[in-house]
Amino acid sequence: MKITILSGKGGTGKTTVSTNLAYTLSKKYKVQLLDTDVEEPNDHLFFNVNVEKEESVDILLPVVDNDACIRCGECAKACQFGAITSFPNATVVFKNLCHGCGACSMVCPVNAITEVPKSIGKIVLGKINDNLKFGMGLLNIGEPSGVRIIRQLKKHIDENVDVVLIDSQPGTSCPVVESLRNIDFAILVTEPTTFGLHDLSLAVDLVKEMEIPAGIVINRDTGNTNLIDEYAKKENIPILLKIPFDRKIAKLYSEGKIFSEYLPEWEEKFANVFDTIKGMVK
Incomplete structure (x- = not known):
């Protein structure tokens, strides 16, 4: 029980x-x-x-390759926690807001986002x-x-x-x-x-x-x-x-x-x- x-x-x-x-x-x-x-x-x-x-206990944090990123903003739309934002000159990850769900890397059309482990x-x-x-x-x-x-x-x-x-x-x-x-x-x-x-x-x-x-x-x-x-x-x-x-x-x-x-x-x-x-x- x-x-x-x-x-x-x-x-x-x-x-x-x-x-x-x-x-x-x-x-x-x-x-x-x-x-x-x-x-x-x-x-x-x-x-x-x-x-x-x-x-x-680890989560996977996104890392953005801004040379490959096309600033489409799909990652920011997919994130429910506001942990990633696409600006005209770069896409930025706010690590303390990230829940490690992986949505941003899945929706990126050019595979510009990889993930690295972080202990929480x-x-x-x-x-x-x-x-x-x-x-x-x-x-x-x-x-x-x-x-x-x-x-x-x-x-x-x-x-x-x-x-x-x-x-x-x-x-x-x-x-x-x-x-x-x-x-x-x-x-x-x-x-x-x-x-x-x-x-x-x-x-x-x-x-x-x-x-x-x-x-x-x-x-x-x-x-x-x-x-x-x-x-x-x-x-x-x-x-x-x-x-x-x-x-x-x-x-x-x-x-x-x-x-x-x-x-x-x-x-x-x-x-x-x-x-x-x-x-x-x-």
Whole structure:
């Protein structure tokens, strides 16, 4: 089973849910945890990861031979990102805008565009223990998109494990969509605030558009979650778990510790979340 953990905004508790769920499930199942928040991955801070492999992630950047270029502008028309422009005296590539899609070289009528590889980041693969594998992506500073890194990281999904947990980027942009492709279930993490509800609704719209079954986890629950409860009931999405706004949990998190390891009653609660998900997916 492949499960993506996402939220409409940052700071709601995706890492909390991902790491505690991975830790708990690894007691019984073979688990792989993938951190696809490639701009700022942090799941590794909660585990001792034995790194086994690193891979560079490259895109192909266009290089224009301006002696051969006829300034027809077809490359600029084909580029959706404004990364190449044809001026009267030269065709110029803006490297920081280029997504490496290759469209410009394909449409050039005189083959004046070639491509050279450029690293945009890397993926790191390893193992935490015999039951828990780990992977994460890391985007180089200044790069416009981490979709390629997420795509390459997902190629390393181990089909022999029982559960794959994907910790997504916050928001609902292209990297999040890539994290959701070909998965079985989405856990939507939110907080009981007006802002949390607004961004939760964006995430709900996304998973409905992609026809992915989903459930909600409310983090930092203060006991007043009526606005989330009512929204979940209206959208017919179950609330899987409520994690309280608790000083003990916050302190353990700030120390880089998985709170279900130190508060054993939470292991059963996270295990119950997975049992609920299995029932919904079936």
